[in-house]
Amino acid sequence: MLQLDHxxxxxxxxxxxxxxxxxxxxxxxxxxxxxAICEAAGVKKGxxxxxxxxxxxxxxxxxxxxxxxxxxxxLDPSFTPxxxxxxRIEAMFARVYEVHTAIKDQTGHVxxxxxxxxxxxxxxxxxxxxxxxxxxxxxxxxxxxxxxxEALDSGELDxxxxxxxxxxxxxxxxxxxxxxxxxxxxxxxxxxxxxxxxATLWGGVAD
Amino acid sequence: MLQLDHxxxxxxxxxxxxxxxxxxxxxxxxxxxxxAICEAAGVKKGxxxxxxxxxxxxxxxxxxxxxxxxxxxxLDPSFTPxxxxxxRIEAMFARVYEVHTAIKDQTGHVxxxxxxxxxxxxxxxxxxxxxxxxxxxxxxxxxxxxxxxEALDSGELDxxxxxxxxxxxxxxxxxxxxxxxxxxxxxxxxxxxxxxxxATLWGGVAD
Numbered sequence: 001m002l003q004l005d006h007x008x009x010x011x012x013x014x015x016x017x018x019x020x021x022x023x024x025x026x027x028x029x030x031x032x033x034x035x036a037i038c039e040a041a042g043v044k045k046g047x048x049x050x051x052x053x054x055x056x057x058x059x060x061x062x063x064x065x066x067x068x069x070x071x072x073x074x075l076d077p078s079f080t081p082x083x084x085x086x087x088r089i090e091a092m093f094a095r096v097y098e099v100h101t102a103i104k105d106q107t108g109h110v111x112x113x114x115x116x117x118x119x120x121x122x123x124x125x126x127x128x129x130x131x132x133x134x135x136x137x138x139x140x141x142x143x144x145x146x147x148x149x150e151a152l153d154s155g156e157l158d159x160x161x162x163x164x165x166x167x168x169x170x171x172x173x174x175x176x177x178x179x180x181x182x183x184x185x186x187x188x189x190x191x192x193x194x195x196x197x198x199a200t201l202w203g204g205v206a207d
Numbered sequence: 208m209l210q211l212d213h214x215x216x217x218x219x220x221x222x223x224x225x226x227x228x229x230x231x232x233x234x235x236x237x238x239x240x241x242x243a244i245c246e247a248a249g250v251k252k253g254x255x256x257x258x259x260x261x262x263x264x265x266x267x268x269x270x271x272x273x274x275x276x277x278x279x280x281x282l283d284p285s286f287t288p289x290x291x292x293x294x295r296i297e298a299m300f301a302r303v304y305e306v307h308t309a310i311k312d313q314t315g316h317v318x319x320x321x322x323x324x325x326x327x328x329x330x331x332x333x334x335x336x337x338x339x340x341x342x343x344x345x346x347x348x349x350x351x352x353x354x355x356x357e358a359l360d361s362g363e364l365d366x367x368x369x370x371x372x373x374x375x376x377x378x379x380x381x382x383x384x385x386x387x388x389x390x391x392x393x394x395x396x397x398x399x400x401x402x403x404x405x406a407t408l409w410g411g412v413a414d
Contacts, residue, residue: 028237028332030235123389168400169404179383185337
């Protein structure tokens with residue numbers, strides 16, 4: 001019985017996290033309240049504070065879960081040793097395009113990057129959230145940087161490039177491209193921007 | 208006397224616009240209400256609806272004013288025929304860096320791009336605001352594109368590049384770089400990302 005109670009608690013907590021990710025991604029951090037998250041999760045508002053001290057604490061847990069999902073579905077399958085460094089960057093842009101296009105098809109809206117959205121909306125309002133998004137961007141940059149290091153080592157990239165700056169630039173271009181797609185409510189700019197980012201770094205010749 | 212009344216009305220309207228730009232830039236669209244904007248502007252809340260139908264209508268007017276300011280202080284001095292196309296793009300990145308660094312020095316925070324922030328926060332919540340930001344980004348892209356066309360005509364850029372995609376990519380990289388600066392609360396990434404964007408397009412040789 002104790003074990004079942006524990007499972008049910010885990011389930012309520014997981015449902016709150018899933019609802020927070022879904023609602024805040026579709027709307028915004030400020031626009032979504034604890035009440036709406038509880039309703040979407042099917043959890044009584046009175047129980048909320050048994051799991052989380054605040055909306056902020058829930059969103060930080062949600063960012064951790066969103067990051068694990070992002071790694072598993074976008075980054076890990078893109079940054080695999082079976083692909084060349086160039087193909088890994090191309091795969092990242094292609095997967096981001098597929099995910100945002102699927103969300104547009106389902107909801108009618110390009111919702112943007114959950115991390116980029118929170119970075120833009122909450123960085124000046126909420127220090128712990130800024131810090132958690134910064135951590136996600138730092139990890140993301142290191143993953144890109146590992147591919148750039150490999151391409152520098154093999155001599156396929158211009159040796160005067162800094163791996164760190166190149167990785168940060170690629171993540172900036174990707175984040176900016178997702179923002180362009182969101183404001184246009186149209187993901188079609190993403191493949192062209194991804195292709196150009198790779199082509200200007202590696203040269204126009206196909207891999 | 209009528210003329211003075213008119214001037215005072217103009218003044219209240221301008222103060223509401225200036226307060227909306229300042230507060231929403233520092234916080235967010237959802238976080239700032241009409242009451243706070245009126246207080247910051249020194250305008251009675253009862254008078255607000257004499258000038259604007261809604262917070263949305265004020266923010267659309269504020270975006271128009273912010274765009275005029277952005278053109279006058281960042282884009283027009285950067286995209287001048289006295290500079291080469293490459294120098295114009297470099298000047299845009301340099302001015303954006305200066306502006307955001309000055310804001311950080313004044314407020315303690317990198318506040319991000321007023322247009323990019325609203326694109327990320329409000330695109331799925333508020334169609335007229337999404338539309339107004341999209342218009343600003345479209346005008347911004349055309350200004351960058353004119354420099355890219357010139358560089359393609361003179362043969363200094365790879366002729367296989369599309370001017371439209373290159374301009375959208377540069378604006379994406381700039382928007383993403385400002386977002387990185389905001390989430391790190393540190394503008395130091397901006398010059399390096401700007402330098403790399405220009406160097407990978409034009410080649411590493413100094414202009």
